[in-house]
Amino acid sequence: MIDVAFIGMGALSLRSAYVLAESGVSHTHKICMYEAKSTPARKILMAGIGGLNLTKDIHTAEFLKGYGEHASFMRTYINEFNSQDLISWVNELGISTFMGAGNKIFPKGLKATPFVRAILRYIASHNIETHYNHIMDDIQRLTNGMYKISFKNGAEIIAKTVIIATGGASYEKLGGNHDVIKLLDRKLGISYTEFQPFNVGVDVAWDNMKNNGEDHGENHGEDMSGKHLKSIALHGGKAGKYIKGDMVITSYGLEGMPIYAINQDIMNKQKVYIDLKADLSEEDIVRKINNISTKNSMSNRIRKGIKLKREAFFLLKQFHKDKLPKDVKEIAHLIKNLPLNHGGLHETNKSISSSGGVNLTELNSNLEVKNYHNLYLGGEMLNWNAITGGYLLTACFSMGDLIARVVIKST
Helix, strand or coil, rough: CCCEEECCCHHHHHHHHHHHHHHHHHHCCCCCEECCCCCCCCHHHHHHHHHHEEEEEEHHHHHHHHHHHHHHHHHHHHCCCCHHHHHHHHCCCCCCCCEEEEEEEEEECCCCCHHHHHHHCCCCCCCCEEEECCCCEEEEECCCCCEEEEEECCCCCEEEEEEECCEEEEEHHHHHCCCHHHHHHHHHHHCEEEEEEECCCCCCCCCCCCCCCEEHHHHHHEEEECEEEEEEEEEEEECCEEEEEEEEEECEEEHHHHHHHHHHHHHHEEEEEEECCCCCCHHHHHHHHHCCCCCCCEEEEEEHHHHHCHHHHHHHHHHHHCCCCCCCHHHHHHCCCCCCCCCCCCHHHCCCCCEEECHHHHHHHEEECCCCCCCCCCHHHHHCCCCCCHEEEEEHHHHHHHHHHHHHHCC
């Protein structure tokens, strides 16, 4: 019989196992971890390709805003284990950190592997077993309150406490197994909301990917896929957000932080607009264009007057099919309020994270399933979401921290 069984070895499980090991519980109780893939923490390792943005070093009240409509749900866990706690933990593991732009915290060396290896070494040294290539296939609650879990490789376990954190629907090849929530619904009646993409780009039905704007000389006909958009912003949505940042033109649409930050509004079918010159007001645009002779075409006046880049011109031509207005004030308003005509969020399996999952009403504040004692669920398999920038990892680590402390008290 196993005292504590983890299903999934991502951020939540690694932090939770570490806390159990640190408390000494793992020396008196049998703790086992089961991972569907041949290696653990694949999504953390993938994040390491971009430097591994661990968290953001800002006040907790400000940090919680990154969870949008789920801030109240996340408050309990972030207050338990906040960004400062996370930084301290990483440092305790022997990993130095530094602050990048926007108060983002990264490990020195910008690698995830040393961080993951340090956690695995620690839990291994405290008698916690790890098992790989174990895909959860069935779960039953026995009459004695224990849980019987079966795996596709034929293995079976009986566990007193089960902590399931198998991820959402994003990057399925990295180990996220969203079939688990369907299994929990089918076998235990735990309800869920279908997964949707989150922190992902939007689909756009481009007329073509060529720069066919006027007056761009040698750049005429250039393929715009992969080109970066600078000094722009997105605005609109229910809360009237205004998000500045860079975006990338892709073969299927647009990617970038402003898009991710406004994903919820796009899901809610709110109107979103592009500000092609976020560093200028409408009045500035009018004045600068009027400084250019009317002997030039309107496109040329815009290019010369406000230095509108060809990438921005590409969007202007794609999203405004009619001829450009002759009135400079109308032009200025259009440049600051270009409708983002899109086909919705890009496919879930290409998203950084997902929205949807086990409904939060199924759990108590300790992330224990209300009708199933000693069964805990957490991480991205739950129906919450957050923007990128360290919020996702911090949330998963904090949930794992709280679950571990609850389990310790009950042992």
